Amino acid sequence: MPIKIPDQLPATDILRSENIFVMSEARAASQEIRPLKVLLLNLMPKKIETETQFLRLLSNSPLQVDVELLRIDNRPTKNTPTEHLDTFYRQFDMVKGRNFDGLIVTGAPLGLVQFEDVLYWEEIQTIMNWAKAHVTSTLFVCWAAQAGLKLLYDLPKRTRKEKLSGVYYHQIHDCHHPMLRGFDDTFLAPHSRYADFSPEYLAEHTDLDILATSEQAGVYLAATKDKRNVFVTGHPEYDVNTLHHEYLRDLGEGMEPNIPVNYYPGDNPENPPVASWRSHGHLLFSNWLNYCVYQQTPYDLEHFSEDNFTRDD
Template identity: 70%
Template sequence: MPIKIPDQLPAAAVLGEENIFVMSESRAVTQNIRPLRVLILNLMPKKIETEIQLLRMLSNTPLQVDVDLLRIDDRDSRNTPRAHLENFYNDFEQVRSNNYDGMIITGAPLGLVEFEDVVYWQRIGEIIRWSHEHVTSTLFLCWAVQAALKVLYGMDKQTHGEKLSGVYRHQRLVDHEPLLRGFDDEFVAPHSRYAAFDGDLIRAHTDLQIFAESEEAGVYLAATRDGRQVFVTGHPEYDALTLDQEYRRDLDAGLAPSVPVNYYPDDNPANPPRATWRSHGHLLFSNWLNYYVYQLTSYRLEDIGKVFTYDHKN
């Protein structure tokens, strides 16, 4: 089954060329089924690129998924045309009264910024708390994990002295977790962050179940016991060239970045990189949609949130 997105969204053409089944809004109105509703809060600067990456991941499922896009505020973007934001994105006030089966909150380039200095910190906290009443399962990516740990558990951010960038090997820690169904015992995933996610600290300060971890990158995948919040500290949605683009951007900015580890063949940036994490990335998103969203959500959207109890520390 397809994902349903606006007819003119740029991602529609890109995914169509990749032979990914995308249903236009005009066609979807003839479907007599109850699709999943997923809200994406896109905090990344290059919003169109991130849209394509996430929609590609959401398409790998037999479920029909209706996607709404959300922006954190109405400030101008240096990387995304205003017309695109006005045509395809909602402000929070436009969706505040809605319920959603699933929500994704992306990362953001804020790894070295203190929470209280983030211009939209109060709003992101409001949205995270709102999601617990209006969303069946929320998936946090990279910086959004830091934000959620602070909002939900009061955990202060931890940072590395140097940016963690590259493709790291992880070990699955549980055998029969649906979120990891189909995963190898060891798998790789890309990271691009200053944030540190120490397993001992997370175990000491939260009730999260940790499903996958890396000796170099720390905790990769964790979730609440009710499946309402899923934490992914890396970027399984990244394209093959995303880390390369970030590396060369930092080079051009004079930041002297380290070469992303385990990414370029022979660790040589002159060699074109290849994605080695794509299969596990697709599995993660399809498992989340199936087991943590579709299997748990209420058939009636208006009932979402009524059967859950808010039990995290604020």
């Protein structure tokens, strides 16, 4: 089944060119099924690029998914046309009275910024507190995972001395957990962050199920027992060239970045990178939609209640 997004959204033509089934709003309205309602809070500067990446992963499901785009505030941005934001993005006040099956909170380039110095930190707190009573399952990605751990477990910000950048091997820790169904015992995933997610630290200070880790990158995937909060510390949504563009950006800013690990063939930036994480990225989002959202959410979202959720797989 397809995702349903506005016909004029730039991602529509891109995804259709990739042979991804994107359903028109008119056709979706004629189907007698209830699509999953997913809200995407996009915190990245290049919003069109990021929304396309996430929509691509959400499309790999037999479920019909109705995606709405959410912005954190109404400040102008130099990376996304104001017309695009005004046309396709919702303000929080427009959605706070509704319930959603799923919420995705993207990463943000705030790795070296203290939480209290983030301009929209209060808004993030408001939305995450709102999600407890209005969203079946929330998926926190990269910086959002760090923010979620702070707000849900009061974990202080932990920062690495050097930026973690590259594609790393990970090991799964519970092959029977729904989020890991179909995963290989080891898999690759990209990271681009300063945040430190130590398995020992999370195990000591939270009750999370730690599902996948890397010797170099730490925790990659973790979830609460009821699967209502899922934390992904890397970037499974990244395109093949995203890390490359970040590397060139950092070079251009005089930061002398390390070459992303296990990314360029021969560790040579002159060689075109190869995507080695795409299949597990799709599988992760498919599992989240199925086992954390669809299998848990009430049919009638108007009757949303935390009592609806069980801990059974």
